[in-house]
Amino acid sequence: VAVTAGDRSTLYDATLVGYNPDKDVAVLQINAADAKLSPISLGNSAAVRVGQTALAIGNPFGLDHSLTVGVVSGLGREVSSPTGRPITNVIQTDAAINPGNSGGALLDSQGRLIGMNTAILSPSGTSAGIGFAIPVDTLKQQVEAILKYGKVLRPAIGISYMQGVQARSVGVEKGVLVMTVPRESAASKAGLRGSYRVEDGQVILGDVIIAVNST
Structure with missing residues:
Protein backbone atom coordinates (compact mmCIF):
# COMPACT_ATOMS: atom_id res chain seq x y z
CA VAL A 1 0.00 0.00 0.00
CA ALA A 2 1.32 3.45 -0.90
CA VAL A 3 0.12 6.82 0.37
CA THR A 4 0.63 10.03 -1.62
CA ALA A 5 1.41 13.14 0.43
CA GLY A 6 -0.26 16.50 -0.03
CA ASP A 7 2.54 17.69 -2.33
CA ARG A 8 1.32 15.04 -4.83
CA SER A 9 4.85 13.71 -5.36
CA THR A 10 6.03 12.17 -2.07
CA LEU A 11 5.06 8.54 -1.63
CA TYR A 12 5.07 6.67 1.66
CA ASP A 13 4.78 2.95 2.21
CA ALA A 14 1.92 1.99 4.49
CA THR A 15 0.74 -1.17 6.19
CA LEU A 16 -2.80 -2.22 7.00
CA VAL A 17 -3.38 -2.19 10.76
CA GLY A 18 -6.93 -3.49 10.54
CA TYR A 19 -10.34 -2.82 9.09
CA ASN A 20 -14.05 -3.20 9.67
CA PRO A 21 -15.98 -3.78 6.44
CA ASP A 22 -19.25 -3.46 8.38
CA LYS A 23 -18.47 0.26 8.76
CA ASP A 24 -16.39 0.67 5.57
CA VAL A 25 -13.40 1.74 7.71
CA ALA A 26 -9.72 0.78 7.56
CA VAL A 27 -6.65 2.01 9.44
CA LEU A 28 -3.25 2.37 7.74
CA GLN A 29 0.10 2.95 9.42
CA ILE A 30 2.22 5.30 7.31
CA ASN A 31 5.97 4.71 7.43
CA ALA A 32 7.01 8.34 7.84
CA ALA A 33 8.54 10.50 10.55
CA ASP A 34 5.99 12.29 12.72
CA ALA A 35 7.43 15.64 11.63
CA LYS A 36 6.42 14.86 8.05
CA LEU A 37 2.75 14.37 8.90
CA SER A 38 0.12 16.83 10.09
CA GLY A 150 -6.59 -5.05 15.02
CA LYS A 151 -10.32 -5.33 14.40
CA VAL A 152 -13.64 -4.22 15.85
CA LEU A 153 -15.04 -6.69 18.35
CA ARG A 154 -18.78 -7.17 18.07
CA PRO A 155 -20.56 -8.27 21.25
CA ALA A 156 -22.94 -11.16 20.66
CA ILE A 157 -25.04 -13.40 22.85
CA GLY A 158 -24.59 -16.35 20.51
CA ILE A 159 -28.06 -17.88 20.26
CA SER A 160 -30.80 -18.49 17.75
CA TYR A 161 -34.24 -17.82 19.14
CA MET A 162 -37.98 -17.84 18.58
CA GLN A 163 -40.40 -15.11 19.59
CA GLY A 164 -43.83 -13.67 18.83
CA VAL A 165 -46.42 -15.85 17.10
CA GLN A 166 -44.00 -18.75 16.64
CA ALA A 167 -43.08 -18.80 20.32
CA ARG A 168 -46.72 -18.61 21.38
CA SER A 169 -47.50 -21.60 19.15
CA VAL A 170 -45.34 -23.76 21.44
CA GLY A 171 -46.70 -22.27 24.65
CA VAL A 172 -44.26 -19.42 25.30
CA GLU A 173 -46.45 -16.38 25.92
CA LYS A 174 -43.75 -14.00 27.12
CA GLY A 175 -40.09 -13.57 26.32
CA VAL A 176 -37.71 -15.15 23.82
CA LEU A 177 -37.36 -18.92 23.51
CA VAL A 178 -33.75 -20.04 23.11
CA MET A 179 -33.50 -22.49 20.20
CA THR A 180 -29.79 -23.22 19.79
CA VAL A 181 -26.69 -22.33 21.79
CA PRO A 182 -23.39 -22.83 19.92
CA ARG A 183 -20.49 -24.25 21.89
CA GLU A 184 -18.00 -21.71 23.25
CA SER A 185 -20.48 -18.86 22.69
CA ALA A 186 -21.12 -16.27 25.37
CA ALA A 187 -24.56 -17.80 25.92
CA SER A 188 -23.07 -21.27 26.43
CA LYS A 189 -20.55 -19.95 28.93
CA ALA A 190 -23.39 -18.22 30.79
CA GLY A 191 -25.26 -21.52 31.05
CA LEU A 192 -28.15 -20.89 28.65
CA ARG A 193 -29.78 -24.03 27.27
CA GLY A 194 -31.29 -24.44 23.84
CA SER A 195 -34.29 -26.47 22.70
CA TYR A 196 -33.79 -30.00 21.41
CA ARG A 197 -35.69 -33.03 20.17
CA VAL A 198 -35.50 -36.39 21.94
CA GLU A 199 -35.65 -39.84 20.33
CA ASP A 200 -39.45 -40.16 20.49
CA GLY A 201 -39.82 -36.87 18.60
CA GLN A 202 -40.82 -34.78 21.59
CA VAL A 203 -39.34 -31.27 21.66
CA ILE A 204 -37.81 -30.17 24.94
CA LEU A 205 -38.02 -26.41 25.16
CA GLY A 206 -34.94 -24.45 26.09
CA ASP A 207 -34.59 -21.44 28.35
CA VAL A 208 -36.89 -18.46 27.94
CA ILE A 209 -35.32 -15.01 28.27
CA ILE A 210 -37.83 -12.62 29.81
CA ALA A 211 -35.47 -9.83 30.93
CA VAL A 212 -31.88 -8.64 30.64
CA ASN A 213 -30.31 -6.96 33.67
CA SER A 214 -33.76 -6.84 35.27
CA THR A 215 -35.21 -4.81 32.39
Missing part, protein backbone atom coordinates in the same frame (compact mmCIF):
# COMPACT_ATOMS: atom_id res chain seq x y z
CA PRO A 39 -3.00 15.28 11.64
CA ILE A 40 -6.36 16.75 10.78
CA SER A 41 -8.36 18.56 13.45
CA LEU A 42 -11.31 16.50 14.63
CA GLY A 43 -14.75 17.97 15.01
CA ASN A 44 -17.71 16.68 16.99
CA SER A 45 -20.36 15.06 14.84
CA ALA A 46 -22.85 15.25 17.72
CA ALA A 47 -22.73 19.03 17.28
CA VAL A 48 -23.37 18.93 13.52
CA ARG A 49 -26.58 20.66 12.45
CA VAL A 50 -28.65 20.55 9.27
CA GLY A 51 -27.87 23.57 7.09
CA GLN A 52 -24.28 24.08 8.15
CA THR A 53 -21.53 24.18 5.54
CA ALA A 54 -19.97 20.87 4.49
CA LEU A 55 -16.85 20.44 2.35
CA ALA A 56 -16.04 17.09 0.72
CA ILE A 57 -12.48 16.18 -0.29
CA GLY A 58 -11.57 13.21 -2.45
CA ASN A 59 -10.44 11.85 -5.80
CA PRO A 60 -13.61 11.69 -7.91
CA PHE A 61 -12.92 9.85 -11.18
CA GLY A 62 -9.19 10.02 -10.37
CA LEU A 63 -9.13 13.82 -10.04
CA ASP A 64 -7.10 14.02 -6.86
CA HIS A 65 -7.40 16.74 -4.21
CA SER A 66 -10.85 17.77 -5.42
CA LEU A 67 -12.99 19.91 -3.11
CA THR A 68 -16.75 20.34 -3.33
CA VAL A 69 -18.93 22.52 -1.13
CA GLY A 70 -22.47 22.07 0.10
CA VAL A 71 -24.45 21.83 3.29
CA VAL A 72 -25.44 19.14 5.73
CA SER A 73 -28.80 18.05 4.33
CA GLY A 74 -29.83 15.52 6.95
CA LEU A 75 -28.76 13.59 10.02
CA GLY A 76 -29.42 10.12 11.36
CA ARG A 77 -29.58 8.47 7.93
CA GLU A 78 -28.84 4.80 7.28
CA VAL A 79 -26.87 3.21 4.42
CA SER A 80 -25.62 -0.29 3.69
CA SER A 81 -21.98 -1.23 4.22
CA PRO A 82 -19.99 -3.37 1.75
CA THR A 83 -21.06 -6.41 3.80
CA GLY A 84 -24.72 -5.44 3.67
CA ARG A 85 -24.91 -4.48 7.33
CA PRO A 86 -26.50 -1.10 8.05
CA ILE A 87 -24.35 1.90 8.94
CA THR A 88 -26.54 4.09 11.12
CA ASN A 89 -26.53 7.75 12.14
CA VAL A 90 -24.93 8.76 8.84
CA ILE A 91 -24.59 12.41 7.74
CA GLN A 92 -26.34 13.38 4.49
CA THR A 93 -24.83 16.17 2.39
CA ASP A 94 -25.45 17.78 -0.99
CA ALA A 95 -21.73 18.47 -1.47
CA ALA A 96 -20.95 16.58 -4.68
CA ILE A 97 -19.68 13.07 -3.92
CA ASN A 98 -18.76 10.79 -6.81
CA PRO A 99 -16.93 7.48 -7.30
CA GLY A 100 -13.45 8.08 -5.88
CA ASN A 101 -14.65 10.26 -3.01
CA SER A 102 -15.17 7.30 -0.69
CA GLY A 103 -12.77 7.51 2.24
CA GLY A 104 -12.28 11.24 1.78
CA ALA A 105 -12.90 13.83 4.45
CA LEU A 106 -16.12 15.71 5.08
CA LEU A 107 -15.18 18.96 6.80
CA ASP A 108 -16.98 21.80 8.52
CA SER A 109 -16.36 25.46 7.65
CA GLN A 110 -13.39 25.57 10.04
CA GLY A 111 -11.66 22.63 8.38
CA ARG A 112 -12.44 20.13 11.12
CA LEU A 113 -13.27 16.54 10.26
CA ILE A 114 -16.95 15.78 10.82
CA GLY A 115 -17.25 12.64 8.72
CA MET A 116 -15.79 10.29 6.12
CA ASN A 117 -17.47 10.12 2.72
CA THR A 118 -18.79 6.65 2.09
CA ALA A 119 -21.72 6.44 -0.35
CA ILE A 120 -24.14 8.22 -2.66
CA LEU A 121 -27.76 7.71 -3.64
CA SER A 122 -28.01 8.08 -7.39
CA PRO A 123 -29.73 6.20 -10.25
CA SER A 124 -26.82 7.09 -12.56
CA GLY A 125 -23.99 6.25 -10.17
CA THR A 126 -22.76 9.85 -10.14
CA SER A 127 -23.62 12.71 -7.82
CA ALA A 128 -27.30 13.54 -7.57
CA GLY A 129 -26.90 15.79 -4.56
CA ILE A 130 -27.42 13.01 -2.03
CA GLY A 131 -24.17 11.86 -0.45
CA PHE A 132 -23.45 10.20 2.86
CA ALA A 133 -20.59 10.33 5.35
CA ILE A 134 -19.84 8.25 8.42
CA PRO A 135 -19.79 10.66 11.40
CA VAL A 136 -16.44 11.36 13.03
CA ASP A 137 -17.65 10.17 16.44
CA THR A 138 -18.26 6.73 14.92
CA LEU A 139 -14.85 6.85 13.23
CA LYS A 140 -13.15 7.58 16.56
CA GLN A 141 -14.71 4.48 18.12
CA GLN A 142 -13.81 2.31 15.14
CA VAL A 143 -10.21 3.53 14.92
CA GLU A 144 -9.61 3.13 18.66
CA ALA A 145 -10.84 -0.47 18.54
CA ILE A 146 -8.78 -1.31 15.45
CA LEU A 147 -5.62 0.18 16.98
CA LYS A 148 -6.18 -1.84 20.16
CA TYR A 149 -7.34 -5.17 18.75
Whole structure:
Protein backbone atom coordinates (compact mmCIF):
# COMPACT_ATOMS: atom_id res chain seq x y z
CA VAL A 1 0.00 0.00 0.00
CA ALA A 2 1.32 3.45 -0.90
CA VAL A 3 0.12 6.82 0.37
CA THR A 4 0.63 10.03 -1.62
CA ALA A 5 1.41 13.14 0.43
CA GLY A 6 -0.26 16.50 -0.03
CA ASP A 7 2.54 17.69 -2.33
CA ARG A 8 1.32 15.04 -4.83
CA SER A 9 4.85 13.71 -5.36
CA THR A 10 6.03 12.17 -2.07
CA LEU A 11 5.06 8.54 -1.63
CA TYR A 12 5.07 6.67 1.66
CA ASP A 13 4.78 2.95 2.21
CA ALA A 14 1.92 1.99 4.49
CA THR A 15 0.74 -1.17 6.19
CA LEU A 16 -2.80 -2.22 7.00
CA VAL A 17 -3.38 -2.19 10.76
CA GLY A 18 -6.93 -3.49 10.54
CA TYR A 19 -10.34 -2.82 9.09
CA ASN A 20 -14.05 -3.20 9.67
CA PRO A 21 -15.98 -3.78 6.44
CA ASP A 22 -19.25 -3.46 8.38
CA LYS A 23 -18.47 0.26 8.76
CA ASP A 24 -16.39 0.67 5.57
CA VAL A 25 -13.40 1.74 7.71
CA ALA A 26 -9.72 0.78 7.56
CA VAL A 27 -6.65 2.01 9.44
CA LEU A 28 -3.25 2.37 7.74
CA GLN A 29 0.10 2.95 9.42
CA ILE A 30 2.22 5.30 7.31
CA ASN A 31 5.97 4.71 7.43
CA ALA A 32 7.01 8.34 7.84
CA ALA A 33 8.54 10.50 10.55
CA ASP A 34 5.99 12.29 12.72
CA ALA A 35 7.43 15.64 11.63
CA LYS A 36 6.42 14.86 8.05
CA LEU A 37 2.75 14.37 8.90
CA SER A 38 0.12 16.83 10.09
CA PRO A 39 -3.00 15.28 11.64
CA ILE A 40 -6.36 16.75 10.78
CA SER A 41 -8.36 18.56 13.45
CA LEU A 42 -11.31 16.50 14.63
CA GLY A 43 -14.75 17.97 15.01
CA ASN A 44 -17.71 16.68 16.99
CA SER A 45 -20.36 15.06 14.84
CA ALA A 46 -22.85 15.25 17.72
CA ALA A 47 -22.73 19.03 17.28
CA VAL A 48 -23.37 18.93 13.52
CA ARG A 49 -26.58 20.66 12.45
CA VAL A 50 -28.65 20.55 9.27
CA GLY A 51 -27.87 23.57 7.09
CA GLN A 52 -24.28 24.08 8.15
CA THR A 53 -21.53 24.18 5.54
CA ALA A 54 -19.97 20.87 4.49
CA LEU A 55 -16.85 20.44 2.35
CA ALA A 56 -16.04 17.09 0.72
CA ILE A 57 -12.48 16.18 -0.29
CA GLY A 58 -11.57 13.21 -2.45
CA ASN A 59 -10.44 11.85 -5.80
CA PRO A 60 -13.61 11.69 -7.91
CA PHE A 61 -12.92 9.85 -11.18
CA GLY A 62 -9.19 10.02 -10.37
CA LEU A 63 -9.13 13.82 -10.04
CA ASP A 64 -7.10 14.02 -6.86
CA HIS A 65 -7.40 16.74 -4.21
CA SER A 66 -10.85 17.77 -5.42
CA LEU A 67 -12.99 19.91 -3.11
CA THR A 68 -16.75 20.34 -3.33
CA VAL A 69 -18.93 22.52 -1.13
CA GLY A 70 -22.47 22.07 0.10
CA VAL A 71 -24.45 21.83 3.29
CA VAL A 72 -25.44 19.14 5.73
CA SER A 73 -28.80 18.05 4.33
CA GLY A 74 -29.83 15.52 6.95
CA LEU A 75 -28.76 13.59 10.02
CA GLY A 76 -29.42 10.12 11.36
CA ARG A 77 -29.58 8.47 7.93
CA GLU A 78 -28.84 4.80 7.28
CA VAL A 79 -26.87 3.21 4.42
CA SER A 80 -25.62 -0.29 3.69
CA SER A 81 -21.98 -1.23 4.22
CA PRO A 82 -19.99 -3.37 1.75
CA THR A 83 -21.06 -6.41 3.80
CA GLY A 84 -24.72 -5.44 3.67
CA ARG A 85 -24.91 -4.48 7.33
CA PRO A 86 -26.50 -1.10 8.05
CA ILE A 87 -24.35 1.90 8.94
CA THR A 88 -26.54 4.09 11.12
CA ASN A 89 -26.53 7.75 12.14
CA VAL A 90 -24.93 8.76 8.84
CA ILE A 91 -24.59 12.41 7.74
CA GLN A 92 -26.34 13.38 4.49
CA THR A 93 -24.83 16.17 2.39
CA ASP A 94 -25.45 17.78 -0.99
CA ALA A 95 -21.73 18.47 -1.47
CA ALA A 96 -20.95 16.58 -4.68
CA ILE A 97 -19.68 13.07 -3.92
CA ASN A 98 -18.76 10.79 -6.81
CA PRO A 99 -16.93 7.48 -7.30
CA GLY A 100 -13.45 8.08 -5.88
CA ASN A 101 -14.65 10.26 -3.01
CA SER A 102 -15.17 7.30 -0.69
CA GLY A 103 -12.77 7.51 2.24
CA GLY A 104 -12.28 11.24 1.78
CA ALA A 105 -12.90 13.83 4.45
CA LEU A 106 -16.12 15.71 5.08
CA LEU A 107 -15.18 18.96 6.80
CA ASP A 108 -16.98 21.80 8.52
CA SER A 109 -16.36 25.46 7.65
CA GLN A 110 -13.39 25.57 10.04
CA GLY A 111 -11.66 22.63 8.38
CA ARG A 112 -12.44 20.13 11.12
CA LEU A 113 -13.27 16.54 10.26
CA ILE A 114 -16.95 15.78 10.82
CA GLY A 115 -17.25 12.64 8.72
CA MET A 116 -15.79 10.29 6.12
CA ASN A 117 -17.47 10.12 2.72
CA THR A 118 -18.79 6.65 2.09
CA ALA A 119 -21.72 6.44 -0.35
CA ILE A 120 -24.14 8.22 -2.66
CA LEU A 121 -27.76 7.71 -3.64
CA SER A 122 -28.01 8.08 -7.39
CA PRO A 123 -29.73 6.20 -10.25
CA SER A 124 -26.82 7.09 -12.56
CA GLY A 125 -23.99 6.25 -10.17
CA THR A 126 -22.76 9.85 -10.14
CA SER A 127 -23.62 12.71 -7.82
CA ALA A 128 -27.30 13.54 -7.57
CA GLY A 129 -26.90 15.79 -4.56
CA ILE A 130 -27.42 13.01 -2.03
CA GLY A 131 -24.17 11.86 -0.45
CA PHE A 132 -23.45 10.20 2.86
CA ALA A 133 -20.59 10.33 5.35
CA ILE A 134 -19.84 8.25 8.42
CA PRO A 135 -19.79 10.66 11.40
CA VAL A 136 -16.44 11.36 13.03
CA ASP A 137 -17.65 10.17 16.44
CA THR A 138 -18.26 6.73 14.92
CA LEU A 139 -14.85 6.85 13.23
CA LYS A 140 -13.15 7.58 16.56
CA GLN A 141 -14.71 4.48 18.12
CA GLN A 142 -13.81 2.31 15.14
CA VAL A 143 -10.21 3.53 14.92
CA GLU A 144 -9.61 3.13 18.66
CA ALA A 145 -10.84 -0.47 18.54
CA ILE A 146 -8.78 -1.31 15.45
CA LEU A 147 -5.62 0.18 16.98
CA LYS A 148 -6.18 -1.84 20.16
CA TYR A 149 -7.34 -5.17 18.75
CA GLY A 150 -6.59 -5.05 15.02
CA LYS A 151 -10.32 -5.33 14.40
CA VAL A 152 -13.64 -4.22 15.85
CA LEU A 153 -15.04 -6.69 18.35
CA ARG A 154 -18.78 -7.17 18.07
CA PRO A 155 -20.56 -8.27 21.25
CA ALA A 156 -22.94 -11.16 20.66
CA ILE A 157 -25.04 -13.40 22.85
CA GLY A 158 -24.59 -16.35 20.51
CA ILE A 159 -28.06 -17.88 20.26
CA SER A 160 -30.80 -18.49 17.75
CA TYR A 161 -34.24 -17.82 19.14
CA MET A 162 -37.98 -17.84 18.58
CA GLN A 163 -40.40 -15.11 19.59
CA GLY A 164 -43.83 -13.67 18.83
CA VAL A 165 -46.42 -15.85 17.10
CA GLN A 166 -44.00 -18.75 16.64
CA ALA A 167 -43.08 -18.80 20.32
CA ARG A 168 -46.72 -18.61 21.38
CA SER A 169 -47.50 -21.60 19.15
CA VAL A 170 -45.34 -23.76 21.44
CA GLY A 171 -46.70 -22.27 24.65
CA VAL A 172 -44.26 -19.42 25.30
CA GLU A 173 -46.45 -16.38 25.92
CA LYS A 174 -43.75 -14.00 27.12
CA GLY A 175 -40.09 -13.57 26.32
CA VAL A 176 -37.71 -15.15 23.82
CA LEU A 177 -37.36 -18.92 23.51
CA VAL A 178 -33.75 -20.04 23.11
CA MET A 179 -33.50 -22.49 20.20
CA THR A 180 -29.79 -23.22 19.79
CA VAL A 181 -26.69 -22.33 21.79
CA PRO A 182 -23.39 -22.83 19.92
CA ARG A 183 -20.49 -24.25 21.89
CA GLU A 184 -18.00 -21.71 23.25
CA SER A 185 -20.48 -18.86 22.69
CA ALA A 186 -21.12 -16.27 25.37
CA ALA A 187 -24.56 -17.80 25.92
CA SER A 188 -23.07 -21.27 26.43
CA LYS A 189 -20.55 -19.95 28.93
CA ALA A 190 -23.39 -18.22 30.79
CA GLY A 191 -25.26 -21.52 31.05
CA LEU A 192 -28.15 -20.89 28.65
CA ARG A 193 -29.78 -24.03 27.27
CA GLY A 194 -31.29 -24.44 23.84
CA SER A 195 -34.29 -26.47 22.70
CA TYR A 196 -33.79 -30.00 21.41
CA ARG A 197 -35.69 -33.03 20.17
CA VAL A 198 -35.50 -36.39 21.94
CA GLU A 199 -35.65 -39.84 20.33
CA ASP A 200 -39.45 -40.16 20.49
CA GLY A 201 -39.82 -36.87 18.60
CA GLN A 202 -40.82 -34.78 21.59
CA VAL A 203 -39.34 -31.27 21.66
CA ILE A 204 -37.81 -30.17 24.94
CA LEU A 205 -38.02 -26.41 25.16
CA GLY A 206 -34.94 -24.45 26.09
CA ASP A 207 -34.59 -21.44 28.35
CA VAL A 208 -36.89 -18.46 27.94
CA ILE A 209 -35.32 -15.01 28.27
CA ILE A 210 -37.83 -12.62 29.81
CA ALA A 211 -35.47 -9.83 30.93
CA VAL A 212 -31.88 -8.64 30.64
CA ASN A 213 -30.31 -6.96 33.67
CA SER A 214 -33.76 -6.84 35.27
CA THR A 215 -35.21 -4.81 32.39
